[in-house]
Amino acid sequence: MRTNPRCAAAAALSSCLLLAGCDGVPAPASLTIPGLGTAGGNRPPVFATQSLTMLPGGALLIEASAIDLDGDGLVITYDQLAGVPLLERRSYRVGGLLSVVFEPPPDGDYVFRISASDGFFNSDIRLTRAIRAPSPPAFDPARPIGVVAAAPAFVGRYIVQITGQVFDVNGPLSFSLGAALNIEAPRFDYRGSNPLIVRLETTSDPALNTTALGALRLASAADRAGRPDDVLIVEVAGDRLHLSGPPAQAAAAGGSAGIFRPERFRGGAVVIGRVTAEFTFVGATVSGRLAAVEVSGQIVYDAQFSGVRSP
Numbered sequence: 001m002r003t004n005p006r007c008a009a010a011a012a013l014s015s016c017l018l019l020a021g022c023d024g025v026p027a028p029a030s031l032t033i034p035g036l037g038t039a040g041g042n043r044p045p046v047f048a049t050q051s052l053t054m055l056p057g058g059a060l061l062i063e064a065s066a067i068d069l070d071g072d073g074l075v076i077t078y079d080q081l082a083g084v085p086l087l088e089r090r091s092y093r094v095g096g097l098l099s100v101v102f103e104p105p106p107d108g109d110y111v112f113r114i115s116a117s118d119g120f121f122n123s124d125i126r127l128t129r130a131i132r133a134p135s136p137p138a139f140d141p142a143r144p145i146g147v148v149a150a151a152p153a154f155v156g157r158y159i160v161q162i163t164g165q166v167f168d169v170n171g172p173l174s175f176s177l178g179a180a181l182n183i184e185a186p187r188f189d190y191r192g193s194n195p196l197i198v199r200l201e202t203t204s205d206p207a208l209n210t211t212a213l214g215a216l217r218l219a220s221a222a223d224r225a226g227r228p229d230d231v232l233i234v235e236v237a238g239d240r241l242h243l244s245g246p247p248a249q250a251a252a253a254g255g256s257a258g259i260f261r262p263e264r265f266r267g268g269a270v271v272i273g274r275v276t277a278e279f280t281f282v283g284a285t286v287s288g289r290l291a292a293v294e295v296s297g298q299i300v301y302d303a304q305f306s307g308v309r310s311p
Helices: 005-019 248-252
Strands: 046-054 060-067 075-082 088-094 097-102 108-117 122-131 156-168 171-184 197-202 216-219 221-224 227-230 233-237 240-245 258-260 270-282 285-294 300-309
Touching (some): 046 108, 046 122, 060 075, 060 108, 060 285, 075 097, 088 270, 097 270, 156 285, 171 300
Antiparallel strands (some): 046 060, 060 097, 075 108, 088 097, 108 122, 156 171, 156 300, 171 197, 197 216, 216 258, 221 227, 233 240, 258 270, 270 285, 285 300
């Protein structure tokens, strides 16, 4: 029987890749080759979190994180598919993490495509948002036009329950933990620019080896040379408070907003590389969502929380 030369060459190449490097050195066990080497072969990236939200002040924020189940490195990008082309105000891209803030957009329907690639497979999602200018407020005789109502008093301590998942290369694990949310006015020696200082800590300390999955310690300010300075951006609008960051100067200085505990990571807690959180206050209650990504971009923390002000 006559053998097709192209088929023979392909078979030889497959054997070379599967059994050893082409220079005769065995391929490393961690190498994933599409369809070869491990059961099921290489797998495409998986998106863990994604959001398209309006920030206080009108800026538009894209946040997305992807993980690779084989531990391969990722490149994450975005394309604007619809709407008036927007200018970036600030952006952060590393590994499987993307965070982009755009200048306030005009009215329109906006569509973005987020893509994550491991060099062979490409995964993408689409985020859409319709933006319309708010209607002018109705006349209220008790509040003349131009007089703004006082902002809610956020300062205080809240007892909250955090429920969510930690995603790593092995998939998601769920958790539910009690926590304390502290919102403080800046100290006299504070040298940052945020209107408030925000701290969120679970009752289980993430620094201890006996700590449960999902334990978290997060703060918008950290001491530098004995004086508190910003490691997150805090924005307030009406009954909402938004955290994001760290800002570029804090990241360049090695500043981190905190740590969290993934159960499968035997070395202990991991350092937060990027975080975004939204808090909504109604009377004495608070609710919201938090997403954080470990510095390598391979472990993602995604949770919701709710609670009440402590007496």
